Amino acid sequence: MTTLTLPPAMPLHGTVDRDVATWVGLVEASDLGGAPQRIVLESGDQFDRARLLVRDRGSVRGYIAVPVVDGEADAAAVVNAVDRLPATPPAARTAPWPITVVVCTRDRGALLRESLGAIRAIDYPLMEIVVVDNAPSDDATRDLLAEEFPEFGYVREERAGLSHARNAGLKAASSTIVAYTDDDVIVDPQWLWAITAGFAQADDVGCVTGIVPSGELRNAVQAWFDARVSWSKLTASRTFRLSDPPDDLPMFPFCVGEFGTGANFAVRRDHMLALGGFDTALGAGTRTKGGEDLDMFLRMLYDGQAIVVNPSAVVWHRHRDDLAALEAQAVGYGRGFGAWAVTVAMDPRTVGAAIARSPRALARLVNKPMASVDETTVTATLSRESKGIGRIELASVIGGPAAYFAERRAQRDAGTFAGPPSRDIVLDRRLWSVLAALGGLFGLLALLPTAAGVSFAFLAIFILIGPGSLVRAWVPLPPHFAPIVIPALGLSAVILLTTATVNLQWWAPAVWLLAAAAATCAAALATFVTRRGA
Numbered sequence: 001m002t003t004l005t006l007p008p009a010m011p012l013h014g015t016v017d018r019d020v021a022t023w024v025g026l027v028e029a030s031d032l033g034g035a036p037q038r039i040v041l042e043s044g045d046q047f048d049r050a051r052l053l054v055r056d057r058g059s060v061r062g063y064i065a066v067p068v069v070d071g072e073a074d075a076a077a078v079v080n081a082v083d084r085l086p087a088t089p090p091a092a093r094t095a096p097w098p099i100t101v102v103v104c105t106r107d108r109g110a111l112l113r114e115s116l117g118a119i120r121a122i123d124y125p126l127m128e129i130v131v132v133d134n135a136p137s138d139d140a141t142r143d144l145l146a147e148e149f150p151e152f153g154y155v156r157e158e159r160a161g162l163s164h165a166r167n168a169g170l171k172a173a174s175s176t177i178v179a180y181t182d183d184d185v186i187v188d189p190q191w192l193w194a195i196t197a198g199f200a201q202a203d204d205v206g207c208v209t210g211i212v213p214s215g216e217l218r219n220a221v222q223a224w225f226d227a228r229v230s231w232s233k234l235t236a237s238r239t240f241r242l243s244d245p246p247d248d249l250p251m252f253p254f255c256v257g258e259f260g261t262g263a264n265f266a267v268r269r270d271h272m273l274a275l276g277g278f279d280t281a282l283g284a285g286t287r288t289k290g291g292e293d294l295d296m297f298l299r300m301l302y303d304g305q306a307i308v309v310n311p312s313a314v315v316w317h318r319h320r321d322d323l324a325a326l327e328a329q330a331v332g333y334g335r336g337f338g339a340w341a342v343t344v345a346m347d348p349r350t351v352g353a354a355i356a357r358s359p360r361a362l363a364r365l366v367n368k369p370m371a372s373v374d375e376t377t378v379t380a381t382l383s384r385e386s387k388g389i390g391r392i393e394l395a396s397v398i399g400g401p402a403a404y405f406a407e408r409r410a411q412r413d414a415g416t417f418a419g420p421p422s423r424d425i426v427l428d429r430r431l432w433s434v435l436a437a438l439g440g441l442f443g444l445l446a447l448l449p450t451a452a453g454v455s456f457a458f459l460a461i462f463i464l465i466g467p468g469s470l471v472r473a474w475v476p477l478p479p480h481f482a483p484i485v486i487p488a489l490g491l492s493a494v495i496l497l498t499t500a501t502v503n504l505q506w507w508a509p510a511v512w513l514l515a516a517a518a519a520t521c522a523a524a525l526a527t528f529v530t531r532r533g534a
Contacts, residue, residue: 004036004075006052008043009316010186010215011114016046022217023047023068026188026314029056029082036075045071051374053213053314054082058091058190060211060311062235065374091193091312094200098176099192099266100128102169104162105183106285109140111318112183116149119181124192129153132169134285135160159416162262162283163292167418170272179266186215186316194313195266201239206271206305207297209260210313211235213373221326222319224389226373230257231264231317233373238309242301251357253301254344256337260307262293264315267300275299279419280411282339287403287410290336295343299420302349327392334393338400339407346431348529405431432473437524439466439490443517447510459513463490466520473527 009024023044041050047068054061064081066073101119105112112131119129129152133141136156145154157168170178179195181187191210198208212231217223226232238246240259245252252258272278275296283292300307320326344350411417443462446455468486497516501507 002034002036003038003040004031005040005042008041008216009213010318012043012216012218013318014218014321017219018046018048020220020223021047022223023050024213024215024217025050026053026055027078027082029054029061032079032082035079039073039075039078041068041071041073044068044073051217052078054085055312056088056090058093058193058312059088060235060314061085061088063373092197092200093193094196096124096126096193097196097199098126098128098174099124099179099195100130100169100173100175100177100269101179101181101192102130102132102166102173103181103183104132104134104165104169105141106134107137107140108183109144112141113144113148115181115183115185115187116152118186120149121189122187122192123189126175127192128173128175130155130169130172132157132165132172134162134165159280161280161285163278163280163286164416164418166283166292167277167280170269170277173269176269177266178269178272180262181315182263184318185212185263188314188316191313191315194310198308198310198313199266199268201308202306204241204304204306205239205308206300206303207265207267207307208313209265209307209309210315211311212261212264212315212317214319215316216318216321219321221323222321225319225326225329231261234258234260234309235311236309237311240301240307240309242304253298254354254357256294259297260309263317264313265293267296271303271305275303276420277418279343280417281404281407281419282336284332287407288336288339288400289332289403291340291400292336294337294340298344298350327389330389330393331396334396335400335403338397339404340400341397342401342404345434432469433524433527435465436467436470436473437521437528439464439469440517440520440524442466443513443520446517447514462517462520463487463494466490466517467493470520470523470527473524
């Protein structure tokens with residue numbers, strides 16, 4: 001009797017809730033050629049269903065879902081399900097390129113040990129490993145590498161934040177290609193061959209990403225997260241270029257999740273350095289808690305580089321498994337998205353396209369689909385408290401812009417900020433121009449026939465933030481001066497204008513308000529779009 005034994009994608013960490021749990025692993029189509037009579041799943045006796053990622057001659061074909069009985073998947077059902085998947089061409093294996101794998105970590109020794117063990121098992125000849133220890137609380141990570149992984153490079157980055165860590169890894173790398181992954185994943189042994197194949201597709205490829213399947217689905221929390229994210233659903237090979245927008249993605253290039261995720265991507269080192277590295281005001285470990293991968297993908301595209309999604313580059317991800325951790329992650333995703341959105345709004349290259357697509361983006365954010373990669377996985381029915389996770393994520397978006405500017409200011413004051421040079425120069429000016437435009441808009445609203453109190457409130461807002469913010473957009477001031485100078489400038493402008501109209505005997509407040517508010521809006525718009533000073 002022929003028996004095929006499959007290991008789980010990741011070692012199980014914790015109790016299995018059989019009612020909602022799914023066994024997860026990978027099956028090679030070539031192993032099914034002999035029509036095995038038994039398919040044994042390691043640790044499968046704890047599960048009633050299984051999800052298998054199917055790979056055929058190096059290419060990912062998709063997922064299948066099958067029932068599990070006594071730790072075994074029905075062999076005939078597996079073969080039939082695989083036969084129904086669309087065929088894919090064999091994965092191309094090009095000559096190996098030198099690749100530096102960068103793993104960023106912070107105080108997670110147990111997970112890191114598993115992750116590094118999987119990286120050590122990678123089948124690739126030209127590989128350098130760099131572990132970046134980001135603002136550690138002790139020397140545990142350094143000791144782990146010295147005792148168990150002495151062949152791996154170690155970099156200690158004291159500045160907290162994932163982007164700081166990624167920039168440190170980028171500088172420490174000696175290879176043409178730098179591949180990034182996290183400390184809570186298990187990489188596939190063929191991972192780097194797929195990364196190389198992606199870059200070999202064209203000379204303009206600046207970034208290659210892959211699929212990030214759920215590596216453990218033990219309970220309802222992990223099942224909920226699995227249905228919420230899109231990384232694991234990227235089973236089709238795609239190449240994205242700004243010059244060739246895809247017809248099926250109306251929000252392109254603002255496609256959260258369609259390009260991949262930070263747990264599995266690689267860049268050309270020289271291109272990423274030329275872009276200014278990762279924006280250190282974004283990412284885990286900062287006030288923004290995320291968004292650095294979204295920012296990097298978008299800047300790549302606007303720099304004229306292509307992004308290749310190669311599903312053959314497989315990295316299994318371990319999702320949070322308790323409600324508190326899931327809520328914290330939701331806050332991070334929401335705030336990171338909001339922080340990234342403000343960088344989009346402040347860039348004249350992207351703001352117009354973003355505004356045009358914003359209704360669809362908002363609808364998607366509010367009604368984010370809950371769709372698993374298979375039909376048999378149980379979408380978790382969580383407690384009443386956890387049903388608000390989506391609302392937590394949405395509410396956290398609002399705090400993203402403030403978090404971004406607060407983080408930038410704190411890092412600039414500390415002398416640690418790094419990121420796109422042009423953004424560092426002009427972003428502050430564009431913020432003030434937006435505030436000036438809002439002030440001008442309130443001035444126009446004050447002219448509408450509304451209640452006297454409302455009109456007065458609108459007028460006060462215009463006076464206090466409109467003219468002063470416009471001046472501030474052009475005249476650098478110490479940050480602590482802004483709360484005093486900006487309203488003072490507005491009040492001074494009103495006094496001067498009132499005095500002039502009285503002396504000229506041309507008393508027409510509505511006309512002058514209309515002219516002043518319209519001029520403020522127009523000047524603010526001109527300030528926003530100009531590149532002077534960049």
